[in-house]
Amino acid sequence: VSAAAGLAAMRRVTAGVNRELAAVSPASPCHGDVLGVLPVQHPAQIANYAALSAAPSLLAAGLAGGAVTALFLTLFASVRRRRQDLAVLKTIGFTRRQLAATVAWQATVAAIVGSAVGIPLGIALGRWLWTAFARQIYAVPQPAVPVLSIVLLPLCALALVNLAAALPGRSAARTPAALALRAE
Incomplete structure (x- = not known):
């Protein structure tokens, strides 16, 4: 019916x-x-969840910002720690653009691996948690996965990490080969 x-x-x-x-x-x-x-009468927990409105999105944005900041600091530390390796690459013919691309690829690989592991794990964990929550309040569990978000998430992650890699990449490109190799 x-x-x-x-x-x-x-x-x-x-x-x-x-x-x-x-x-x-x-x-x-x-x-x-x-x-x-x-x-239809919803349990109080579901009605209260609707009142949260933007809180989950704000939490996700805060976590994403923290992850991008952590990656940015990691890339800077990596450039600083690998200054001699970057100088060697420069002496064998790498251009400034190629050195910056090396740092960008490091960030891109981190985003790809993070998306490949994190998205399926997040979907599975989210479905499991929502089902457990719904059963606890005697509601029908109907977890939904927004396909558009799953497609856009890795693309946005790639854009953000490459944006975060721009400054460390510029720092890597400015690495003076002679000064870095003098200590060798």
């Missing part, structure tokens, strides 16, 4: 019961009672 047909049938039944209750004698304890059809 469709939702509309079910609602119409329930309203017909309650209308008939209300006519019968109106015909009951005033001495009856049921006199004055009326039946009505209520909309």
